Amino acid sequence: xxxxxxxxxxxxxxxxxxxxxxxxxxxxxxxxxxxxxxxxxxxxxxxxxxxxxxxxxxxxxxxxxxxxxxxxxxxxxxxxxxxxxxxxxxxxxxxxxxxxxxxxxxxxxxxxxxxxxxxxxxxxxxxxxxxxxxxxxxxxxxxxxxxxxxxxxxxxxxxxxxxxxxxxxxxxxxxxxxxxxxxxxxxxxxxxxxxxxxxxxxxxxxxxxxxxxxxxxxxxxxxxxxxxxxxxxxxxxxxxxxxxxxxxxxxxxxxxxxxxxxxxxxx
Ligand SMILES: O=C(O)C(=O)C[C@]1(C(=O)O)C=C[C@@H](O)C=C1
Numbered sequence: 001x002x003x004x005x006x007x008x009x010x011x012x013x014x015x016x017x018x019x020x021x022x023x024x025x026x027x028x029x030x031x032x033x034x035x036x037x038x039x040x041x042x043x044x045x046x047x048x049x050x051x052x053x054x055x056x057x058x059x060x061x062x063x064x065x066x067x068x069x070x071x072x073x074x075x076x077x078x079x080x081x082x083x084x085x086x087x088x089x090x091x092x093x094x095x096x097x098x099x100x101x102x103x104x105x106x107x108x109x110x111x112x113x114x115x116x117x118x119x120x121x122x123x124x125x126x127x128x129x130x131x132x133x134x135x136x137x138x139x140x141x142x143x144x145x146x147x148x149x150x151x152x153x154x155x156x157x158x159x160x161x162x163x164x165x166x167x168x169x170x171x172x173x174x175x176x177x178x179x180x181x182x183x184x185x186x187x188x189x190x191x192x193x194x195x196x197x198x199x200x201x202x203x204x205x206x207x208x209x210x211x212x213x214x215x216x217x218x219x220x221x222x223x224x225x226x227x228x229x230x231x232x233x234x235x236x237x238x239x240x241x242x243x244x245x246x247x248x249x250x251x252x253x254x255x256x257x258x259x260x261x262x263x264x265x266x267x
Contacts, residue, residue, distance in 0.1 A: 029082055036086030046087045047134070049164045052079055080110020089113035090133040092124045096216040098236035104166040105137040106235070121151040125158055137166070172196050174246040175230045175237050177222055183207050187218035188231035195250040196231050203246075204229075216240075 039046060056075055064071045083089060091109055094101040095117020105115060116133060118124040124136040138151045155162075172192055176183065183204055186193075190211040193200070200209060207229075212218050215232035219240040222230045229245070230236065237244045 025078060028078065029085055032082035032086055039086070047083060047089065047163075055079060076107075076110045077112070080112040083109075084112035089135065090116060091135045091137060092116045092118045092127040092133040093137040094118060094121055094124055094139060096214055098216040098219060098233060098239045099214055100168060100170060100233055101137055101139050103233055103235045104139075104168045107168060108137075108164060108166045109135075122154055125154055125160060128160055129158070135163075136160070170195070170250060171234065171248050172231050172250045173234050173237060173244045174249055175219055175222060175232055175240075175242040176245045177226070177228075177242060179243050179245055182227055183229045184227040185210055185225070186229050186231065187212050187221045189213070189215050189218065192218075192231045195252070198251045199249045200231075 036046060038044075056072060056079075059071060059075050060068060066074075089109065089112075091105055091113055093099070093105045093115060097117055099117075102115065102117070114133075116127070118127060118136075121138040124138050127133045128136040140151050140155075172195055184206075185208045186200060186204060187210050188196075192215050193209055193211055200207070212221065215230065216236055216239075218230035219232050219236040219242060222228045222242060223240050230242070231249070234244060234247070236242065
């Protein structure tokens with residue numbers, strides 16, 4: 001009985017706090033709109049990575065029992081929504097959906113905005129050059145595999161400007177449709193298969209390992225086929241509604257990629 005009363009009382013206080021938080025977020029959004037209007041008058045860029053860093057650092061000063069990562073994630077989303085309110089942001093990335101480039105783009109921009117997958121790094125930059133999108137996100141380096149030459153070759157020719165670098169810790173996951181099913185085939189991009197080769201041999205020695213064009217393509221295969229698994233990032237599990245059977249299965253724990261995106265210099 002006592003615990004029921006405590007529960008009810010704590011929930012009532014949560015409801016009250018939520019109202020206050022929602023009101024404060026709204027106040028913040030109104031201020032962001034004001035900043036946005038001032039920027040449009042002065043022709044300043046809506047997206048200011050340095051200012052966003054400053055805001056996040058400022059927030060991190062208030063220690064939270066939620067921990068740094070949780071607080072950062074919450075604030076990334078608040079800033080993302082405010083930025084998108086000032087002006088809707090269009091972001092092209094090397095697709096398809098759920099690639100690590102997509103994950104890096106979301107890590108940097110939050111989830112507000114329009115994310116548009118492109119088939120190659122060249123197409124990403126063409127989209128930015130044409131002004132159809134505001135930003136492009138392309139992979140430039142993978143600490144395990146080295147530089148992504150397709151991207152580096154293009155960076156020499158383009159007039160676009162790098163406006164941020166994004167580092168992402170690659171965490172490969174083993175995705176299945178049914179957690180109890182036997183696994184006969186494992187699909188993924190050749191890089192991801194290489195990153196998880198020892199783990200795969202140890203855990204699924206009899207399974208056929210099949211390279212496909214991307215980790216997202218692997219996830220799509222698993223949606224359609226039985227007895228199959230995909231090696232892909234966690235984002236793919238969310239997008240394709242798959243079950244994460246194992247997480248962090250890459251052989252080297254330190255694999256990370258650096259991404260950059262470039263904004264058009266003059267419009
Ligand atoms: O301070 C600004 O320039 C804003 O537009 C506000 C804000 C924010 O929400 O804090 C939003 C977008 C910018 O990239 C930087 C910060």
